[in-house]
Amino acid sequence: MTCTDFQNKLPDMIDGEAAGEHAxxxxxxxxxxxxxxxxxxxxxxxxxxxxxxEPSPRVWANIQRALEVEGLVRTPRQAGGVLIPARRHWAPAxxxxxxxxxxxxxxxxxxxxxxxxxxxxxxxxxxxTTVATxxxxxxxxxxxxxxxxxxxxRTTYENNLKDVNAFIKxxxxxxxxxxxxxxxxxxxxxxxxQKATVYELAMDRTQ
Amino acid sequence: MxxxxxxxxxxxxxxxxxxxxxKLLSRIRLSAAGKGNLAGASKKQGEQLxxxxxxxxxxxxxxxAFEVLYNLHKRRVYSLCLRxxxxxxEAEDLTQEAFLQLFRKIGTFRGESAFxxxxxxxxxxVVLMRLRKKGLQLVPIEETVExxxxxxxxxxxxQDPILAGSIDRLQxxxxxxxxxxxxRTIFVLHDVExxxxxxxxxxxxxxxxxxxxxxxxxxxxxxxxLKTSRTxxxxxx
Numbered sequence: 466m467t468c469t470d471f472q473n474k475l476p477d478m479i480d481g482e483a484a485g486e487h488a489x490x491x492x493x494x495x496x497x498x499x500x501x502x503x504x505x506x507x508x509x510x511x512x513x514x515x516x517x518x519e520p521s522p523r524v525w526a527n528i529q530r531a532l533e534v535e536g537l538v539r540t541p542r543q544a545g546g547v548l549i550p551a552r553r554h555w556a557p558a559x560x561x562x563x564x565x566x567x568x569x570x571x572x573x574x575x576x577x578x579x580x581x582x583x584x585x586x587x588x589x590x591x592x593x594t595t596v597a598t599x600x601x602x603x604x605x606x607x608x609x610x611x612x613x614x615x616x617x618x619r620t621t622y623e624n625n626l627k628d629v630n631a632f633i634k635x636x637x638x639x640x641x642x643x644x645x646x647x648x649x650x651x652x653x654x655x656x657x658x659q660k661a662t663v664y665e666l667a668m669d670r671t672q
Numbered sequence: 673m674x675x676x677x678x679x680x681x682x683x684x685x686x687x688x689x690x691x692x693x694x695k696l697l698s699r700i701r702l703s704a705a706g707k708g709n710l711a712g713a714s715k716k717q718g719e720q721l722x723x724x725x726x727x728x729x730x731x732x733x734x735x736x737a738f739e740v741l742y743n744l745h746k747r748r749v750y751s752l753c754l755r756x757x758x759x760x761x762e763a764e765d766l767t768q769e770a771f772l773q774l775f776r777k778i779g780t781f782r783g784e785s786a787f788x789x790x791x792x793x794x795x796x797x798v799v800l801m802r803l804r805k806k807g808l809q810l811v812p813i814e815e816t817v818e819x820x821x822x823x824x825x826x827x828x829x830x831q832d833p834i835l836a837g838s839i840d841r842l843q844x845x846x847x848x849x850x851x852x853x854x855x856r857t858i859f860v861l862h863d864v865e866x867x868x869x870x871x872x873x874x875x876x877x878x879x880x881x882x883x884x885x886x887x888x889x890x891x892x893x894x895x896x897x898l899k900t901s902r903t904x905x906x907x908x909x
C-alpha cells in the first residue's frame with residue numbers, strides 16, 4: 466500500500482481504528498502516522514473552542530426587553546396566570562440612571578484626561594493613584610446592588626461584576642504602564658459601559 | 673469614538689496580544705475548561721434553581737427562570753455563533769435570536785431529548801439560516817473541482833515536527849476562522865460541537881460521505897494553517 470492509497474482512505478477511517486493493510490501501513494510509515502497524529506490532535510484540540518466565549522451583557526438586556534415586549538414573562542408573585550410585564554421595578558430607575566451615568570462619566574473623564582495630551586509616565590502617576598484608590602468604593606457600590614438581588618441571581622451577578630471589574634483593572638494597569646496606549650483607553654471605556662449595563666440589568670432584577 | 677473591537681470582555685483578547693491581555697488570556701483558558709459546558713448545565717444554578725426547575729418555571733413565564741436558563745447555556749450558544757460567523761456583532765445577534773426562539777417555544781418542550789440538545793440544535797438552525805440568507809455555500813458540492821491551491825496537499829514525504837500537544841486555543845481559533853465557510857461549518861459541528869456525520873448530513877442537507885470528506889479537508893487545511901503559524905512564530909525576531 467502506498468501513502469496515496471492510505472491517505473485516500475483516511476476520511477473514512479480517521480475517527481475509528483485502522484484495520485488490515487491500512488493498520489500495517491500506519492505502523493510502518495512515519496509520514497502517515499505523523500499525519501494521523503496531527504489530524505487527531507486538531508480534532509481533540511478543537512474541543513477547547515466549545516463554550517469558550519462569553520457574550521456581552523447587552524445580549525441578555527436585549528432578550529429581556531424582547532421578552533417583555535412580547536409579553537412572554539410574568540412576575541413570580543402574580544396569581545391567576547394573567548400575563549403582566551415583568552419590568553416592575555420602576556422605583557429605582559433614577560438610581561440605575563445615576564449609577565450608569567456615573568460609571569460612563571467616570572470612564573469618559575479618564576478617557577479625556579488621558580487622550581488630551583501624551584503625558585510622560587511620571588506626571589501620570591497621581592491620576593493613576595486616584596483610580597487605584599477607587600476599588601473600595603466600587604466594591605461598596607457592587608455590594609449594595611448585589612444585596613438587593615434574590616439569592617439565585619446574586620451569584621450570577623457577582624460573577625459578572627467580578628469579570629467586568631477584572632477587565633477594568635487590566636485596562637487600567639495597561640494604561641498605567643503606557644499612558645499613550647489608545648487601544649487600552651478604548652477598552653477601558655468599553656469596560657465602563659459594560660459595567661453600566663450589568664448595573665442596569667441587576668437593578669431591573671431587584672426584589 | 674470606540675472601536676467596538678471589544679464587544680464582550682471575554683472576546684477582547686482575540687483582537688490583540690498586548691501585555692495587558694495576558695492575564696485575561698489565562699482567565700479565558702480557565703473558564704473555557706470548566707464553565708458553560710453541558711456537564712455544568714445540569715447542576716444547580718446559584719443557590720436554588722436547577723435546570724429542570726427553571727424549565728418548568730420558564731414555561732409559566734417566570735422571568736428569573738429565563739435568566740437562569742440563559743446563564744447556563746449562553747457560552748456554548750454564543751461560542752457556536754461566533755465560530756460559525758467569525759463576527760462578534762453577528763454572533764451576539766444570533767445568540768439573541770436563538771434564545772428568543774427557545775423562550776417562545778419552551779412551552780412545547782416535553783423532555784424527549786435533553787434540553788441542551790434541543791437548544792443547541794435550535795441555535796445551529798438559526799445560524800445556518802442566517803448563513804444561507806447571506807448566500808454562503810454551507811457545504812461545497814461533492815463533485816466540485818478544487819484548484820491545486822484549495823485542495824489539501826497529500827503528505828508524501830518530508831517530515832515536519834508533529835502538532836500534537838502544541839496547539840493553543842488562540843492559534844486554533846484563528847485557524848478555524850480562516851477556513852472557507854463550507855469547511856468551517858462541518859468542522860465546527862463535528863469537532864467542536866460533537867455532532868455525528870449522520871446528524872450533520874441531516875442538519876446541513878448533504879450526504880454522510882460529503883460530511884466526512886469536508887471534515888477531512890478542513891482538518892488538512894487547519895494542519896497547514898497551524899504549521900504555517902507555528903513557523904512564523906519561530907522565525908519572528
